[in-house]
Amino acid sequence: MANTIKKIGVLTSGGDAPGMNAAIRAVVRACSFYNVDCVGIYRGYQGLMEGDFEELNARSVRNIINKGGTFLKSARSMEFKTIEGRKKAYEQLTKNNIDALVVIGGDGTFTGGVYFSQEFDLPIVGIPATIDNDISGTDFTLGYDTALNTVVDAIDKIRDTASSHNRLFFIEVMGRDAGDIALNSGIGAGAEEILIPEEDEGVERMLESLRKSKMSGKLSSIIVVAEGEKSGKNIFQLAEYVEEHLEGYDIRVSVLGHIQRGGRPSCFDRVLASKLGVGAVEALLDGDSKVMIGLSHQHVVRVPLTVAINGEAKYDKELRRVADITSV
Amino acid sequence: MANTIKKIGVLTSGGDAPGMNAAIRAVVRACSFYNVDCVGIYRGYQGLMEGDFEELNARSVRNIINKGGTFLKSARSMEFKTIEGRKKAYEQLTKNNIDALVVIGGDGTFTGGVYFSQEFDLPIVGIPATIDNDISGTDFTLGYDTALNTVVDAIDKIRDTASSHNRLFFIEVMGRDAGDIALNSGIGAGAEEILIPEEDEGVERMLESLRKSKMSGKLSSIIVVAEGEKSGKNIFQLAEYVEEHLEGYDIRVSVLGHIQRGGRPSCFDRVLASKLGVGAVEALLDGDSKVMIGLSHQHVVRVPLTVAINGEAKYDKELRRVADITSV
Amino acid sequence: MANTIKKIGVLTSGGDAPGMNAAIRAVVRACSFYNVDCVGIYRGYQGLMEGDFEELNARSVRNIINKGGTFLKSARSMEFKTIEGRKKAYEQLTKNNIDALVVIGGDGTFTGGVYFSQEFDLPIVGIPATIDNDISGTDFTLGYDTALNTVVDAIDKIRDTASSHNRLFFIEVMGRDAGDIALNSGIGAGAEEILIPEEDEGVERMLESLRKSKMSGKLSSIIVVAEGEKSGKNIFQLAEYVEEHLEGYDIRVSVLGHIQRGGRPSCFDRVLASKLGVGAVEALLDGDSKVMIGLSHQHVVRVPLTVAINGEAKYDKELRRVADITSV
Amino acid sequence: MANTIKKIGVLTSGGDAPGMNAAIRAVVRACSFYNVDCVGIYRGYQGLMEGDFEELNARSVRNIINKGGTFLKSARSMEFKTIEGRKKAYEQLTKNNIDALVVIGGDGTFTGGVYFSQEFDLPIVGIPATIDNDISGTDFTLGYDTALNTVVDAIDKIRDTASSHNRLFFIEVMGRDAGDIALNSGIGAGAEEILIPEEDEGVERMLESLRKSKMSGKLSSIIVVAEGEKSGKNIFQLAEYVEEHLEGYDIRVSVLGHIQRGGRPSCFDRVLASKLGVGAVEALLDGDSKVMIGLSHQHVVRVPLTVAINGEAKYDKELRRVADITSV
Structure with a gap:
């Protein structure tokens, strides 16, 4: 009650994601x-075990809704995976x-939370935050929408060079x-082909598609x-393979890397964080x-x-179909 | 068949919205x-009556998925509202x-389309595109997500000044x-109060809320x-009214205006446009x-x-509740 | 010595400008x-008189180089314009x-500083920060470059609508x-005409230019x-005047307003702030x-x-010439 | 005459740089x-030899001032390095x-231009465009300012993760x-250390600096x-070396890559391009x-x-000093 x-x-806890600060803010304001x-707990479960706490009030979280990362910081903790670690945490x-606890993070964060809650009969509620959007039971995770915009923004820039030099990237x-990031950003950036973990259609399919594109008059292309x-x-070997088997393409590789995790959250992620934090x-x-x-369908x-x-x-799977049609 | x-x-047709180009591209590619x-028809129903047409193929729409506005241009047409006008259009x-026609726009665009389709037994399909998100039967309209990001981006900038000078904007x-734009961007930008067309809670409520905020230690505030x-x-009168009835606030007004319609579409709007265009x-x-x-719930x-x-x-209405809680 | x-x-002190935080950081780090x-002094000369101070060390200014506004806040002070006010300040x-003092701001800030320094023989050094770039003796003021980017970004968005609807904005x-902001952003945004305070070429010149443009095939135009x-x-009267005297243009007005003062500083402004703060x-x-x-020519x-x-x-004046040539 | x-x-010609389109526009408009x-010549010297030309008028270059890349495309040409190649070009x-020719590019572009001009007594003028800013005789090259903003924007994002996880990037x-990009973006992004081609201060200096930072309370750091x-x-070896010799840092590597070349040009680059194109x-x-x-000092x-x-x-060298002071 x-x-x-x-x-x-x-x-x-876990990898940081844009919108975490907005979610903390909503939790604090709802309290x-x-x-x-x-109480804000620093550095995830590690800080929980160490008692790295700070009382937070409504004014403590001003001007953070638009900041990337997490001001409570995050960490991965080996010790919390042991019963001794969790006992220490409970004592704190x-x-x-x-x-009670609100834990903001992904898969691993929730797994730790389930154990902890069961062992010590502690009320725990989770908020899904990961740019990968790989959590079941929610349409969207925090940070995903922002990451998509970061990725299409980056690919838009690379496309300037690709089309200036008639290159394949x-x-x-x-x-x-x-494959959610790849599939959505691939469609959004107008990619020629999109390779995702959930399906392996073989490199030959990609070669075939590139050959067709070339014939249809495409001068530059993006493969996500x-x-x-x-x-x-790996992506460098893929590029090499295509270079060997397909003539007339000047090929480059770009690994977007860590820029995808950061940045000011999009409006969507800020509103989502506010809803989930209150919820x-x-x-x-x-x-x-x-x-x-x-x-789920806009409802908490x-x-x-x-x-x-x-x-x-x-x-x-519908997205894959849309990708295939819009890249003809 | x-x-x-x-x-x-x-x-x-109608007001332009980010994602219109991406939708045209998807239509052309799906064809x-x-x-x-x-066939691309320039300047909406006006160009339709004038026969301002251009054949489009898959390559015609390259490098437009990331552009704001509409390369087919848009216009409002009085003549198309007459049966003579529509007859001219049908002859073209x-x-x-x-x-058959795909018409991309809002309310007015669809209304014209319904008349036209009924009178001449012409197959017409509509794609909802308006930053206001005020079309029934779809969770989102094209351009809405982009506009939300444009608005929070603008308010983030204004907040820099608001908090540097302890001002009320x-x-x-x-x-x-x-009120969708106001409500979502208001939450996303951390606004103190949000006034929307769907409900009039009176200016007194706002005054009360500002008084409380002041006492709770808020130094600057944003009202959307x-x-x-x-x-x-109007907004200038609102500001004046508050200035008269509330001491200690330095008040400013900003009308965001036309920047809200333009800009590169967000990833969300590009993917939405691709799905809807194919659909x-x-x-x-x-x-x-x-x-x-x-x-509807991610499905076309x-x-x-x-x-x-x-x-x-x-x-x-749930958003209003979230706004009230997260702005304490 | x-x-x-x-x-x-x-x-x-004075209006806030992007890069003020970066300048404070450089001053603190150089100390x-x-x-x-x-010592950080809050709210400009007002806080100086009130003793609103805080000791700052190198770690106090972490993660602020990329924030707009000023975390020390700014204010305009009437009292500091009196000798009594300045006496109070000196006592604090x-x-x-x-x-000694480093005062960051514009014209008014420096004027106050000169009086104060003379009256109490206090060493004072100024750092020019104002988006208007209207300070003599420096090629650039802090915030100016950022404001230019904010303005062209906004006009780029408006241009999407202008060219979609064949409008004049x-x-x-x-x-x-x-007129520095107008002239540079006008060239940068590809404006048709630019009206600045330093020269009044008359509304007729603008009308003439618009007529020529129309004939040369320009369908949409931007006037800065x-x-x-x-x-x-005023701008609304200007728009009306043109509407009356020039046929065939659909005219709109947009006042960019306060967004121009805020936002994350550009790299140029951050480097400039770092140089000036150390200097x-x-x-x-x-x-x-x-x-x-x-x-001056990259040198402090x-x-x-x-x-x-x-x-x-x-x-x-050379910029005016470039504007005239590139807008043919 | x-x-x-x-x-x-x-x-x-050569690598593309933001602002090339704006420079082409200014050349066309000035003509x-x-x-x-x-006449626009596609694909640099390669297109020159092949006669890949298109007549351009003032309206041909509308709406390109804000686009990255180059719509005339760029290419590197081996054949133009031979006298036979240049002869072919002259015949075209x-x-x-x-x-006469205006050639927009960097070092290699200018070298080709000098040969060509001398051999065939053809008037040639160059416009410096390269993000590296490595051309003598001009304060700035086209694309450099934009690239700096792209880089600090990317590092700002990475810093979100760095400070959320107390990492060293x-x-x-x-x-x-x-080292212009590294030095300026390093200062602008608040980097701890900056390694540039013009000076090798040894890895030990960096280790020493990191040790000091750690002791002074820095929890996360950026090395550019x-x-x-x-x-x-290489950068991965550098990271490994530091990981081995410095305890308590969680280290990550990010290679920004091709995003640095693209993107909408900054206002600075658009104005610069306009001045240089007219010039x-x-x-x-x-x-x-x-x-x-x-x-040079704002003058053409x-x-x-x-x-x-x-x-x-x-x-x-002054920048290096500023970097050292502001990173204490």
Whole structure:
């Protein structure tokens, strides 16, 4: 019940994502709105074990809604994966009278949260934040929309050079297991071909497509490659292979790398963060636990964390079809 | 049936919106994919009546997916509102063997399309494009996501000055009948108060909220006002009223204006445009007509144009609640 | 002599400008480098009189180089214009053992600084920061380059609409006395005509130019108008006048307003701020006073504050010529 | 003399740079202003030899001032390095009655131009365009200012992650022989250390600096490395070396790559391009040849192409000093 929770802790964990600050802000403001105390926990589960805490009020989170990264900082913690580590963490919570946690992060963050919540009967609610959009039970994760804009912005720049020099560019984007970034940014940037982890159509298909394009009059092309792509070749080997088997293309490789994680969040991510942050505090006050606050068709939903972790990927096959048609 | 349509015309009409070019591109590419001819019609219904046409192929639309505005240009046409005008338009179509139309625009564009389609038994499919997001039957219209980012980007800049000088800014954003831009950009920009056309809570509520904020330690504030807001005062009068009734605030007004319509489309709008453009051609080839291609929970849907035009606004009351909580 | 100065105060005053934070950072870091204490003074001369101070060290200014506005805040102070006000300010300085001041701002800031320095024999050095670029003795003021980019970015967006609808846009940019913003952003945005405060060529010239453009095949046009322009008409009246005297143009007005002051500083402004901030501390340590640190042909120079204030404007007539040629 | 030149050809060659389109536009418009014909030559010297020409008038270059890359495209040509190649090129010129050339590019472009001009007594004027800013005789080359903004924008994003995770990032930026990009973007992005081709201070200095920073409380750091840096290690080896010799840092590498060449030009680059383009046509009409049009202290100057090519680099040592002071 709502009245048993008097103080909520909030932390960010795993890889940082744009919108984390906006989510922290919403959690803190919702606590203030419902007259619950709020404590910021630095450096994720690591800081939780070390008691690296700070009381936060509505004014503590001013002017952060538009900042990338997370001011609470994030870290990966090996120790929290042990029962001893989690015991230490629980002691810090009881010592500080923290009754419940909001954990902001991805897969690993939620897994740790489920264990911790079960072992110590602690109410925990998760907010999905990862640019990869690879969490089940929510249409979108925090940071994903911003990352898409960062990627198309970067590819737009590279396209200037590609079309000035009639070149073929291989561009690697993030996505170890999920092709969402590659597929959406590929369509958005007008890519010729898109290679994703969820399907391996073989390098031959790509060669065939490039040959056709060339004949149809395309002078420059962009191939977007997700880092977890399954051809068995890395992006430099892919480029080399194409260079060997296809004449008349001047080929370059660009690995976008870490710029994809940062930057001011898009309006979409800020609004999403605000909805999810409010939703997380309200779920805790409703007596819910071990749920993720997600978005389904614009509505805030509560999904068991176990579903969020174990659900299968939501790869949108329709997008592949759209990509094939719009790149003729 | 698909095989009766051999040539499709495409036009943009009404106010321009980011993503229109991407939608034209998708229509043209889908025509090419399905071996249907495609004709670009300049300046909307006006150009349709004048026969201002150009054949387009897959290569004609290269390097436009990332451009704002519409290369086919747009115009409002009085003449097309008359039966004589529409007759002229139909003659141009038959003279050029155009069997069907894709019309990209908003309310007015669809209304004209419905009349035209009924009178001459011409297959017409609509694509919703307007930054206001005020079309029923689709979760999002083209240009809306881009406009939100443009607005928060602008307010972020103004906030620099607001917080440097401890000022209160009234900022007018677009939205004559719909508060979607104001509500979302207001949350995204961390606004103190948001005034929208769909509800008039009175100026007193705003004064009360500003008084509370002041006491809680807020030094600067942003008020986002939709242009169609219902207080009966324009934004300059609103600012004056607050200045008179609230001490200690240095007040400024900024009308964002036309920058909100332009700019490179966001990734979201480019992908949306690609889906809708492909969907429009496929609907025509399926024998559909008088439908709008919309997006519902990430899926492309076909909605009768009459529903799109006459449906009631989708003002999201949950957002107002989130705004109130996150602005404490 | 260098060794007499042990503690330096730094403040920002007047209208805020992008790069002020970067300049404060450079002043603080340079103090740290030379083992001098540094004190941040909030809200300009107003905070100086009130003793609103905070000790700053090298770590206090982390992560601010890329933020718009000024974290020390700015304010205009009437009281400091009186001898009593300045006396109060001096007492605060002596009470806090502050030996010298770096004042960051424009004209008014420097004027106050000159009086204060003379009356109390206090070493004061100025850093020019104003988006208007209207200070003599320096090639560039802080914030000017960023403002130019903000303006062309905004006009690029408006141009999307202008060329989609074949419209003529009147766009008002900042610049009460100086046409630098209008002239440079006008050339950069490809404007048809540019109206500046330094010359009044009459509205007829503009009409003539628009007529010629129309005949040469221009379908849409941008007119950039500095707010201090001298035609005697405001921008809305100008637009109306043209509408009455020129047929066939659909005319719109946009006042860019406060977005021009904010935003993340450009690389140029950050480097300039770093150079000037270091230069200011070094000037004080060299025993200099009542000088502005400016930039002349990429070199840091020291210019008497009286020259900075009283010098005549540097309106670049060559730019007008380039504008006329490139807008044919 | 002016009256002997009736038709001017313009081409872009070498690596593309933002602002090339704006420069072409200015050349075309200036030709139109002075009633001289203008011919666009595609793909640099290669297209010159092949006669890949197109007549351009004032309207041909509308809406390109804000586009990255070069619509005339660029290419490197081996054949033009031979006297046979240049002969072919000259024949194309005479066949098309082209009397003079404006060549836009860098070092290699100018070298080719000098040979060609001498051998065939053809008036040639160069416009410096390269993001590296490594041309003598001009304060700035086209594209350099834009590239600096692209780089600091990218590093700002990476800094979000760096400071969220307390990491040390090595970031490689362009600059084979010139450290201008590294030095300016390094200062602008608040880098801890900057490694440039012009000086090799040894890896030990960097280690020492990092150790000091750590002790002074810095938790995250950015090291900017020019690609032509002289330590003898590539950026991945540098990172590894530091990882081995410095404890407690979580290290990452990011190679910014091709995004640095593209993108919409900054206002500075657009104005610079406009000045230089007009200046180039006026130089030819004045009877000048084998000169580069450069910028010196805001003024357009004419510099012998041989000076531009052979001059020594303008590495600004003062910047290194500012970098050292502002990174304490």
